[in-house]
Amino acid sequence: MSTPILIAYDGTPGARHAIQETARLFPAAPAVVLYARRPLESLAAHLEGHPALKHLRDIDANTHDASERLATEGAQHARTLGLKAEPHVASVPEEVVADAIADVAEQLDASLIVLGSRGRHGLRAMLSGSTSTRVMHTTGRPTLIIPSKPLTAARRADR
Numbered sequence: 227m228s229t230p231i232l233i234a235y236d237g238t239p240g241a242r243h244a245i246q247e248t249a250r251l252f253p254a255a256p257a258v259v260l261y262a263r264r265p266l267e268s269l270a271a272h273l274e275g276h277p278a279l280k281h282l283r284d285i286d287a288n289t290h291d292a293s294e295r296l297a298t299e300g301a302q303h304a305r306t307l308g309l310k311a312e313p314h315v316a317s318v319p320e321e322v323v324a325d326a327i328a329d330v331a332e333q334l335d336a337s338l339i340v341l342g343s344r345g346r347h348g349l350r351a352m353l354s355g356s357t358s359t360r361v362m363h364t365t366g367r368p369t370l371i372i373p374s375k376p377l378t379a380a381r382r383a384d385r
Contacts, residue, residue: 230256232336233311234327234357235300237261240342240374242303247372248340249307257311258334259300262318262326263293290315324360331367339369 233248235241248257297313304311318326331339341358358371 229335229337230258231338231340232327232331232334233257233259233300233304233340234342234361235259235261235297237296237299238342241300243374244340244342244372245300245304245309246307249304249309252309254308254310257304257309258314258336259297259304259311260314260316260327260330261293261297261300262316262323263290264318264323322360324357324364327357327361328365331365336367339365339367341369341371343371343373
C-alpha cells in the first residue's frame with residue numbers, strides 16, 4: 227500500500243476498535259489518524275467586534291490543543307498496533323465532519339477510509355445523519371465501516 231489509510235478518530239471506544247481492526251487487517255500499513263474539529267470561532271461569526279469573541283478565541287485555542295492531543299493519542303494507539311501512523315487535525319468551519327473526512331482523503335490520496343460506527347438508528351440518525359454513511363456516499367474511495375463491539379452484540383441479541 228503506497229498511499230496511507232485514513233482512519234477517522236474521535237477518541238471513542240468504537241474509534242479505538244476501528245484502529246485495532248485496521249491494524250489486524252493491514253499490518254504495518256501507513257496510516258493517518260484524523261480528528262475533524264469544528265472551531266468554536268466559526269460558530270460565532272456573528273460576534274465579530276464583540277468583546278466576547280476574544281474569550282471564544284481563547285477557548286477555541288484550548289480546544290485546538292485538545293484536538294491535537296486526541297489525534298496524537300489515536301496515532302500512538304495505531305503505532306502500538308504496528309501501523310505507521312501520523313496524527314492529523316482538520317478544522318471544519320462550515321462543513322459537516324463527513325465532508326472534511328472525504329476532503330482529507332482526497333488531499334492524502336488515501337487508499338482507504340476507515341470509520342467506526344456507533345450504530346445510531348431511528349429518529350436520532352435521521353436528524354443528525356450518520357457520518358460513516360455520508361462519507362461512504364460522498365467519496366469515490368473505498369470505505370471500511372467497522373461497527374463497535376457493543377453494537378454488534380446488541381444486534382446479535384435482537385435476532
